[in-house]
Every structure is written in C-alpha cells, then in structure tokens.
Amino acid sequence: MSTHAATAQPSYLVDTGSRKGLMAWLTTTDHKRIGLLYLYAMSIFFLIAMGIGFVMRLVQLTSYQKLITAQTYNALFTVHGVIMIFLFVIPGLSAVFGNFFLPILIGAKDVSFPRLNLASWYFFMAGAILAVLSLFTGGGAPDTGWSFYAPFSLKTGTNVSLAVFAAFVLGFSSMLTGINFITTIHRLRAPGMHWFRMPLFCWAVYSTAWIQILATPIVAITLVLVILERFFGIGVFDPAKGGDPLLYQHLFWIYSHPAVYIMILPAMGAITEIIPTFAKRTIFGYKAIAFSSMAIAGVGSLVWAHHMFTSGMSGMALMLFSLLTMIVAVPSAVKVFNWVGTLYKGSIDFQPPLLFALTFIFLFCIGGLTGVMQGALAVNVHVHDTYFIVGHFHYVMFGGTGMAFFAALLYWFPKMWGRMYSKAAIYASWFPIFIGFNLLYFGMLILGLMGMPRRYYVHLPQFHTMHVVATVGSWFLVLGLLLFFGTLLYAILWGEKAEDNPWGGVTLEWSLPSPPIQENFEEIPTITHGPYEFERLEGKS
C-alpha cells in the first residue's frame, strides 16, 4: 500500500535550504523541527532542575547541611519550581508533541502561522535565558517560591523583578502557541477530517490551547503589577497603601490553577493515543473523552481558590470552591474509566510506551485522589503548606504529566527520529524510576500527614526517618532517569533504523515514513472514518 519508496521529498531532518546545520534549525518554520527545538531545550532544563531537586533532598540528610546555606535553599526550591513549571511541564507536551504531531494528525502540512510558531520558540528561549539571568544578577536568586506571593515578593531584595518578567515572556510564548493551535485545528483539517474524526490528542491540545489564551493573560497582568509595584509602588498588593495581598493570590491562581490543566490535558491526550494502539482496539467512549477534555478545561478554570482555603476567604467562597473542586475530579475519572475500558478485552501488545502509560494511570490516580482529599475543607486546613501538598502535586505533575511525557516520547520516538531505542534498557530504567518515585513522593505524603511543613531547611527529629527514605528514593529516581535519557540519546545518535509503523498504529502519523518528509504529506489525504478503527483493518485483511 505504502508508496514511500517513491517519496520525492527528503526527510525533515535533511537540510535542503540555503542554510545548513545549526542555522537551518534556528531559522526553520517546520513544525516538526520546532517541536524538536523545544524538546532539546526542555530536556536540558529538566535535567538542571532535577539536579537541584537532588541537592535539596541531600540537604534533608542533616549531615549534608553544610553543602548550602538556608538562603540558598530558599533560592533552590524557587528555581526548581520555576524551571520545572514554566520551562518543562507547562509547555511540555503541548509545545513538543503538539507541535510535532498536531498538524500530522489532522492531515495538514504545517500549523496555520509557521513563522509565529518559530517566534513562540524564541520567546520561550528568551524567557528561559532571563530566568537563568535572574539567578546571577541583581540581589541574587529569587527566594519567594515559584508562586511569587505578595507582599514578600514586593519586599524581598532578591531579583524577583527579572524572574517575574521571565515568567511574563514565557506566558507570551504559551499564548502565541495556543492561538496557533486553535487556528490550525479550525482551518487546516484535511478534507473529511470532521471534529469527531480527529484523534483525541488533538482534542486535548485544542482544550489546552483555549486555557492558554483565556487564563495566561491574567497571570501576565498580575506579574506586570508585581513589577510595577516593585519599581513604582502602585500599591495594589501592598497593605501599607491600601492594597490587598489576597487579591494577588486570587489573580495568581486564576491562571495558575488552570495551568495545572494546561500541563495535564495534553498528557491525557497522549495517553489516549497510546492505549488504543497497544490494545489494538478502538477507544472506548470517544465522545466522552473529547467532551471531558473540554469539561476539564472549563471547570478547571473555576476552582482556583482551593489554593487559598486557609487565607481567610468568606465561608461562601470556601463552600463554592470546595464543591467545584470535587466536581472537576469527575471528567478526569471519566477518562481513567475509558482508558481501562479500552484495555478490557483488547489484544494487548506490551511495549515500553504502554508500560509508561499504565504507570501514568496509576500515579495520576494517587495524585488525583490526594487532590480530592485536599478539596475537603477540614482536611485542607490540616495538610495546608505541608509535604503532603508537595507529594500530591509531584504525583500529578511528575507522575502524571512527566510519565505521560516519557510515554509519548517512547511512543513517537521511532517516528520522530526514524530510529529505535533499546527496549531492554528502557525496561531496566523503569524499575528504579517507579520504585524511587514512590519512595520519594509517598514518603512526602506521609511526612505531610505527620506535620512536616514544606520549604523548610531543617526538620524536627521525629521526621528524620521518613526524610531519609525519601532521599534514598530520590537516588533511585535520578539513577533511573539518567538511564532513561541516556538510552534515548544513544538511540538518537546510533540507534537502529525504525520501521514506518513499529507499533501497528492507525492514526495518520503511522502512514508516513519515519522520519516524516518535509511537508508531511505528498498529497493531503481525504479522511473517511474515525481515528482508531482497528476492526476495520482486521476485516480487510
């Protein structure tokens, strides 16, 4: 069937323009190359932030406390949070796999605004560089935590202004990407690619893009207000001038809670692509998953104040936000049921991407359920600002988005580079990752319930045992991650050539050569059926 032998266009990895090498990459408007640019940059940021996390864990073994001062510790958890959140999980799957695969999955040759797409990457890099600069210039690395809470962020002598501006620029990058993706999905679907024939990853990216453009500007303006406050003293957040720090918290979380869904929705989308391929079965409840993505985007934007239950809000707001928080768990649960329903009675082909997808479901469930616990007002008061929170959001962000990122990377790796990794090495890396992850973060959940507050340089003796357990877990985790990334890096450079369709997937990307040609499709395909129709193929053969 396939006519790849007759392919006239070269692979997107081959330079054909007047520019060669690095310059060809830095001036590219090919969505696939831009996706990879994001990926390479993000992997570096991820490894740096991982290293910082590793050092923070070492500090909790009190004997290593001489390593850094308490002030440095404050800077480290701020930087760890800023890098991981703004430079890794928020752009994460959307910028890398959204860029690379969204146009392919809907049968288009590129996004609607390719040059804007490249500009988004440059904004991303500019923001990243500013964030790094903020560590070494001015009054030193910011020590406010990634949330830049007023009034401390207004008063601290550290370099908060530059870090906040960096976040502003990153937000701009995120908005432009969102605009691009929405327009692409509305305008560039191939003939016959109806809304309900799109692969579900596209629905996830679409919902995410809406949050990106509807919520990001709020944090942008909030951060501008912080900068203005620091330079000119406008007084909006400053209680001495009649301002209100609670207003800061509201505005910050109006964005930053939906940002959690910016992080998790594309992750869920990727999992939804992986599961049918390895169950060799059409997805269970296509529309339920599509609409639950939109529902998560909608309801997820209305729960922000559950970060503020102990701030002294009105009783009315407490009840309302507690209720909404419980409700947002429903569409997420719908997805989990659908994934499990898809696996049920499927002919399961167990491969590394599926292993990481299942790990995602397991860890995400723990993260989600601990989240619902905190939605209950009374429990929230007890665990607020403890390690329980830290454990919870690492289960969601790392166990959720991070594992889905790894799963997506493993799933699409052969398509992106046209090479295959060593499956044995990936399996070998899974064990330390899984064991280390749970020792570390479940340890944190227990510590939090015991009463260990977050962001503390020192701890009381009764917490020491669990801190040791968590730190040992972090060693396993780092070991596994290094093996994981090492394996993939080796495969990019020297891996054996991959087939066009190594997993037997049926969505459009698997009909292309690995790696894809420059404009994806020789001819734009016409779509006549839904995305996961394995049965149809079986009937044929």
Added chain:
Amino acid sequence: MSAEPTTKVTPSSLGPDSEGSPGASSVTQGSGHRDDYGSRLGMWLFLVTEMVLFGGLFIAYSYMRYRYPVEFHHGGGELNATLGVINTLVLLTSSLTVVLAIVAIQRSEKGRAMVFLGSTLVLGLTFLVIKSFEWGAKFHHGLYPNAPHLATLPPGEQVFFGLYFTMTGLHGLHVIAGLSVLSVMLWWVATDRIRQDRYIHLENSGLYWHLVDVIWIFLLPLFYLAA
C-alpha cells in the same frame, strides 16, 4: 501492512467540498496560499488575550472599588472629566476613520483610504498629547505612586491612583503600538501592498485599534466619571 487509513485524492478532485470544508485550505498550504479567514481568526484569538489581560485589571479595579467606594469617589473627583470625554470622542472618531479606510480600500479608492488612515494617526497622536498633559498635571499635584503627597491620602485613594496610572498607562502603550502598526499600514497602502484584493493586514490592524478604543470606552466611566 494496511495501516494506511486514508485514500488519497488530488487537490483538484476536491471540487465543491473545498468551499465549506475547513480543511480545504490545507490543500495548497505551504505554497504561498492565503487564508484570510484564518488570519482573522488568529487576530481575534489574539484580541481574546488582550481582553483577558485588561479583564484582569478590571477585576482588580472592581475588587478595590468594592472595598473603597468613598475613596474611589474622591479619587475620581481629582481627575479632569472634560479631558477624559474629549479623549473619548477623539478615539471614537479615530476608530471610525480606520473602518472607513477599509471601505475605501474595498472600493479601490486609494487616495481616500490614505486620508482616512492619516486622520487616524493624527487623532491617535492627539489622544496621546492630551493624555500626557493630564498625566503631567497629576504629577504636578503630587498624585503619583510613591509621591510624598499621595502617601498622606487615605489608602483607598492611593490604590485608586495606582490603578489609574497602571490602566491608563498600559492603555497608552497599546495606543502607541496601534499607531506604529497603522503607520506601517499607511505606508503599505501608499506602496500598493494593501489593495482591493488584499487588505487582510489592514483589517487586522483595524481590529486591534478598535479594541484599544473599546478598552478606553470602559476606562472613561471607571475613572473619570466615578466622581
């Protein structure tokens, strides 16, 4: 392997489907094809982000006004409502001339289009000049953030002026951005890069300018008529 889920057709065989189908434009994308509808959609989505950006400030404003109704009333009394209303008329008229410039382009009346766009630029500059006089007067009276005089006023009024400078300042930046873009449009009309069959850039710049106008429509009653 029969993983190929599609049947391929040549672009020309799409026929009538290419009118209504959203994907039709992908047929020729990447080869200099224009999708004006897509461009406008992108612009509108960008305007969405601008609306929410100012929306955040409006939320902050209403939060504070609810808290300090009396102080906001006093603060509004300090502002020059006459200048605010004149500026509103200036901006509304500049919006009109932009939209008239588009009509002129649609009718291939290049000269008129340039006159209309030129008027918009003049009106926009007028707005900025009036605004700067207004700001100058406030500075003169010591009504600016961190001013010693402002610090003696009740907290609510300090917040009022903080918001006043933030919101009109950010709006002013948008006016400057809009004027820069419209200057380029004027140049493009003059050099025929914008013409009857190709005026999407002018349209999108116009959309931006109108949004700047809409924001001012809200700023007028919130600040100048608050007294």
Added chain:
Amino acid sequence: MSEHVEPASEHATEHPGYGTFIKVWLLLLILTGCLVGVSHLGQTYAVWGLLTLTPLKAGLVFYFFMHLKYEGPLFKVVVLVTLGTLLIFFALLFSDVAFH
C-alpha cells in the same frame, strides 16, 4: 455533519458602505453624551449608566466597526466565550469579596 460549518474564507460579497459606519459613530457620540449626563445625576444613576451604556457602546464597536455582524458564528462564539469567562471570574471572585 454534526460539526458547525465555518464559512468560506472570503467576506460576503456585499460590503457595508460609508453611511452605515458614520451612523454608528453618531450613535456612539450620542451614547457618550448620555453617559456623561447620567453621571451628573448621582451615584446610583452613574453606576447604572456605567453598567448599561458602556457595554452597549462596546457592543456597537464590536458589532459594526469590528465587522462581527458580517462574520460567521465562530467569531461571535469566541467573543462570547471570552466575555463569559471573564464574567464567571468576576462572579467567583465576588463570592469571596462580597460575603466577608
């Protein structure tokens, strides 16, 4: 097809003329006059004027000057979703502020 149909990429062939927009502009000037007049009648009137006349003016600019009237349903939905979102943000924020 269950999807909503988006219009073809060109405007409707009939473009509105100069007259339409000049009329809208006159209306906007009149409304501004009303707004200023109402604000002199006292605090309550001023607030009601703000809440009704201002969105009306903004609506006219959106609908005519920004050509929403002549666009398909998608753009209208985009604007409504945005305004709806902002309204809900307001409402939820005031569930805290107003019940202190």
